[in-house]
Amino acid sequence: MPIETKVPGQIPRTLDGWIKLLDSVRLPVPKESHDRVLAAINDSRRSLREIAELMQDSPALVLCVMREANHPANASQAEPAESLEVAVNRLGLERTAQLLTRLPALPGDDIPPVLRQFLLISQHASQQASGLFASRLARLWQEIHWGSLLFLSPLWPLALSHPKLLDAWELRVIHKGEDATEVEQELFGVRIMELCQAVASHWRLPEWVTQGYRLLTSERELLAQVLNIAREPDSLTQQHRLDEEPGLRRWFNQPANTVLLANGLALAAQVGWDNPHLLRWQLLTALYLQTSLDDVQQQVHQQAAASARHHARHALFHPAEALIWPWQQRRPHPDMLTPPPPPSEDLVRWRKLCGELLAQPSPFSNAVHLASQACEALLACGMQRILLLMHDKPNDTLLVQQAAGLPNEAAALNLPVAQNKLLQRLTSQAGQLRLTPDNHAQFSALLPAALRALFRSEHLLLRSLAVDGQVQMLMIADQGGKPLADVGVQAFGKTAQCVERALATFSKPNR
Missing domain, CATH: 3.30.450.40 (GAF domain)
Incomplete structure (x- = not known):
């Protein structure tokens, strides 16, 4: 896996160009997490599971280990490692320790804020996935946990190398409602979801990650059909419509879709709890769990609060903060706020x-x-x-x-x-x-x-x-x-x- 992190000044305009750039970015990891994991690796009393549990406090560290384990030069197995424990076992403790020593370790507050915010969103998504789906699909909890944590990982190096591009995308598409296709072609030269799918495939991330991006790119029409059913106010009518289309039901009920649902919920909640993007993901989640919208909203709020207890950090926004706001209040983009007067x-x-x-x-x-x-x-x-x-x-x-x-x-x-x-x-x-x-x-x-x-x-x-x-x-x-x-x-x-x-x-x- 490339470890140099020199980022060219010119913005790529093709998928190949972006993959090459994002491949070269070394993500910093919090020094406290880095030192804690390294100490555990050097402690013969620690098990692989304990080491993996320590690693998950740093999503960037998880990504580096998973990428290294799944790199074609290191992975003799045909299938990529689906969990961090498998990845560490595949690499061995000695090579995992060598990998850690090559990673830039910084104090948490010194890691650039846009990257830290994206890592927080991924941690929130992982909490949503565990709380909403893992207990119902207990045998698949590892796939749900690690897939949801890594789903947005193709954006992490982009957040480090070109944070202003992501800020501009959020302002124009999410807050101002501009056409996403036009904005993304202008800013990146490619569609964001297609870029994420290409990077996830290139890194050989867990299959559930790439499957989620396929759903957002080549299977969007099926998702739109399911959303149309999810908008039915009567749950019995929803089930009748799904029964009439068994192929659609099987497609939607795939366990891998939990990764996408959890990340959709976490990402949309960044704007506020009363916004149409979040409502769509809540409706889809309610249909998937075969429960009411009210029940899903209550569970999602509870999981947000649980995530905040574990993951909230100073100077970063966590959606749990907005639970005490007036219902219709949304978090404005920083560029929508009047700047303070000069010093x-x-x-x-x-x-x-x-x-x-x-x-x-x-x-x-x-x-x-x-x-x-x-x-x-x-x-x-x-x-x-x-x-x-x-x-x-x-x-x-x-x-x-x-x-x-x-x-x-x-x-x-x-x-x-x-x-x-x-x-x-x-x-x-x-x-x-x-x-x-x-x-x-x-x-x-x-x-x-x-x-x-x-x-x-x-x-x-x-x-x-x-x-x-x-x-x-x-x-x-x-x-x-x-x-x-x-x-x-x-x-x-x-x-x-x-x-x-x-x-x-x-x-x-x-x-």
Whole structure:
């Protein structure tokens, strides 16, 4: 199994490219868990089962051991190991210890938060699976336990290498309801579930994991048929409809489906307990268990609380927290929250920078120097993504003078004014446009495609600055796509006034 963890900067656009990248990522494990397991391996009194039980406190460690045991170079058996105990037995304690020494061990709080959140979701899913299904399918409890814990594991290295992509996916698909196919093709170049299925097959994860992804990709129509039956309010009607389609009943009643159901419940609960995604998984679970929706909801809440007692960690969200919220309250995505005001030292710096912009005579040697000062002032007052463009009047284009918080290609942006009515309006006279969720659909379509690609946001400020009635600069800024704080909007306006006066002073012949 590859152990190097060098992650290329360019985002892959194909399944093969993603598999190669995710294969190269070494997941960190909590140091306390790492040391505890290593000590147990070196203790001759410990059994394989005890060692496996210690390992499960670190899902990343479980994945590394399972991948190593199931790697073609190590697995003489045709079938992949379905449980951690089998995997450790296949490797032997000595090789398992060698594997542990090659893994990066970090204090728990030092592991990146997006990865820690995904690991917590997987632990919650494992608890749901054990509580809902393991007692009913006692002979299969190991397959249920380890399959549910590892189901989301193809996303763990993605959470470590490209956390912003997963954040953007969650914001746009789950919270804003954008089309998943379009968003995933734009962000990843491939569908997320197809990627997970390909990675799970490549890693030779337990069959129940890959089967769950097949259900979400090639068998979605069957799942939709079952969901239609699950929505029947009368349980007797549900059973009659399943009896009429014995093939569908057999397909849905497969024990392997418990892994998918548990992960669907845990993942959807991250948003809140009253959301349509979670309701769908609860209905499917109720049909699978042949019980009522109320009973399933009660059991799911109990398992969430049990998971929180074992798995909740500081600074991570666990759905059990939301059980005491008002029923319809949902957890907002961090990018949907207004950012806090800048720290006092930043505001002190902002005032100093604005004072220098207002200085007479002008302290700036050239327009680039002035724009650089303006950009620093905007950053100090809380703006996170900034683009300052100078109006090249002879060619009637807008050329980037300064950029911050944006990809490198933003510096080469060249916007012809004549080809865009909104730019024509902004360059004809000084003015300001603030995009909000209420007017985003109206004005976003008017922005040049290059600007829309850079600022995917419903919260954006655009302001043109003029000297003697002639627009010289266009300022574009936001707070990382988050809702704009009132203090931030006011500071943006005051900064713009200072920059406009600086441009006027700079343009005087005898400055």
